[in-house]
Amino acid sequence: MLHSLISKFDSNIETADAHCDIPCGIYDARIVTYYAVSALRQIDILLSLKDKGLSDTGFAMQVARNTAKKEEMAENCKHQTRIIWGDFMKPKNQEDMAKCHDAAHAIMLAGSAVKQDLHREDGEKLVAAANEFAEIFWASKGVKTKKVTTPYAPNIEVVEPDL
Amino acid sequence: MLKFVKVRGESMAPTLMPGDYLIFTKARTIRSGFVVLVDHPRYGVIVKRIVSVTDTSMDLEGDGSETTSLHSLKDVALENLRGRVLLAISPKGIKRL
Numbered sequence: 001m002l003h004s005l006i007s008k009f010d011s012n013i014e015t016a017d018a019h020c021d022i023p024c025g026i027y028d029a030r031i032v033t034y035y036a037v038s039a040l041r042q043i044d045i046l047l048s049l050k051d052k053g054l055s056d057t058g059f060a061m062q063v064a065r066n067t068a069k070k071e072e073m074a075e076n077c078k079h080q081t082r083i084i085w086g087d088f089m090k091p092k093n094q095e096d097m098a099k100c101h102d103a104a105h106a107i108m109l110a111g112s113a114v115k116q117d118l119h120r121e122d123g124e125k126l127v128a129a130a131n132e133f134a135e136i137f138w139a140s141k142g143v144k145t146k147k148v149t150t151p152y153a154p155n156i157e158v159v160e161p162d163l
Numbered sequence: 164m165l166k167f168v169k170v171r172g173e174s175m176a177p178t179l180m181p182g183d184y185l186i187f188t189k190a191r192t193i194r195s196g197f198v199v200l201v202d203h204p205r206y207g208v209i210v211k212r213i214v215s216v217t218d219t220s221m222d223l224e225g226d227g228s229e230t231t232s233l234h235s236l237k238d239v240a241l242e243n244l245r246g247r248v249l250l251a252i253s254p255k256g257i258k259r260l
Contacts, residue, residue: 016168016185
């Protein structure tokens, strides 16, 4: 009752933060590409399972494990994108803002597609969107980027900062 | 003089929840365990619990498991202290701190 009474004067009451999201200042788009590549790798593993000669039980177990991991990696990719996009990205002009928004949105869509089904092209789209996002991120920090091929499967091209 | 603030965020959960109103007053004495309101030079007005205190500074921490690390709230100057929180008013009732 007292709470609802005070709430009527809410607009005049100062706010005290008890935040968990106090920025640490450490933002790095490599984590987005890392999870995108990991999700693609899980797709590749899943698509290759039927050629492994596994027992029914072994096959079912591997499908369950790799599917769970695929979804986790895709969700991590989306989560890390949201943090960078929401907490760090402050594009200097409307054009940058539009590019940033489009790249983040592309990751959301591709990440969901990776979770929902099992198509390699969805994983490739996720990596491509993560690369686009990484380029915008590093450009906003004034850092040049380079494209390198991961020295491990799925041996796909990713955007890295040229430090 | 008593003053009101409203809690935003969950780092003091379950002691304080978002939307709770706090009544605080200027602290005559402070010691570890007190819930305090601090005008932090970097984070703005925050509510945290004192972990330890010296003549000139205090270390703060949230009650929640996902609070800002203790490291980042170490050695906060006592001059930044706004007051000690005495009561929390939530929809469930009043809690003395």
